[in-house]
Amino acid sequence: MANVSETIVRRKLSHEVFDRLKAMITGGELAPGDAMPSERDLMDRFGVGRPAIREAMQALANIGLITITHGERARVQRLTAKSIFQQVDLTANILLSASPDSLEHLKQARRFFERGMVREAALRASPEDVARLQETLDQQARSVGDPDAFISNDMRFHTQIAAISGNPIFEAVSEAMLGWLRQYHTEMLLWTGREALTLTEHALILRCIGEHQPEEAEAAMVKHLDRSSVLYAHSG
Structure with missing residues (x-):
């Protein structure tokens, strides 16, 4: 045999x-x-x-x-790191749509990831990085009333924070996770005051980054993500 x-x-x-x-x-x-x-x-x-x-x-x-x-x-x-993650987009979306637990796991992973990214940004950010974030925040403020543009600028703000690390894999991970979450963004964003609260929280995060305060930046990010986490949910 x-x-x-x-x-x-x-x-x-x-x-x-x-x-x-x-x-x-x-x-x-x-x-x-x-x-x-x-x-x-x-x-x-x-x-x-x-x-x-x-x-x-x-x-x-x-x-x-x-x-x-x-x-x-x-x-x-x-x-590139981005093209590699794009290869799993379809599979990730199928997993998320089939499992509410997976959506919750993704939100938890994002929270853990962004805590580290914002600390790194607060330690490393150059004046040019801060100016780039401010420009995105300004664009987001101008897009109030246009949900698609508002959410796109929201995603860009968070991905730019990850990009400050100088590590393209971190930037790609940020973009991928936010892209997977986007389809679960509910209409709750359109409630009165939601956009203003998001802009205020982003402004505080940006100020902490600009002043190179990693502890304060992390605390502001955690508060922001914990508040906005409920905006991502299965519709059914």
Whole structure:
């Protein structure tokens, strides 16, 4: 009886093509921005049919290594922290929609994450960082009465705080979590005074960052998130 570890498994042709194309990208034969070889060239090169090539190319697109545009050659994508998180957007949204517990877990994770981000921002923020946050806060104030714009500026304010860390992964995590939460933002934001309260809380957070007060910045952020957490809920 053969040992299980010695068993030879027959692989799908598309899996083999996927591995070879991935090696071409990770090995530097194809660089970000380069066009992928045509389907015909790859069929001739690997001695396989069109279905195997297309299946492998779609698998590469699914993990963000290439972009496929109708009527054009696929191109190698430059991987970034942001593009990596975008690959799980659909899966994350399905999880959140199916599980109220997951939404609560996400809100808790955001609270923990933003406490650290605002402390880091208060320690590191340059005058340019503070000015950028102030500009976003001003834009948010001007967008009162326009819920989509108001929430977009709200998200930008928090993501800019994470970006002050200088770590693109933190910025990408912030943007991803806020994007996943956005679909659960209820109409409670439109209640009288809600926008004004958000703007006041953001202004206090910004002042603490500008004055390089990490303890005070964290306290202000926690109070803001605990108050606004109820704005994110399953509609049903």
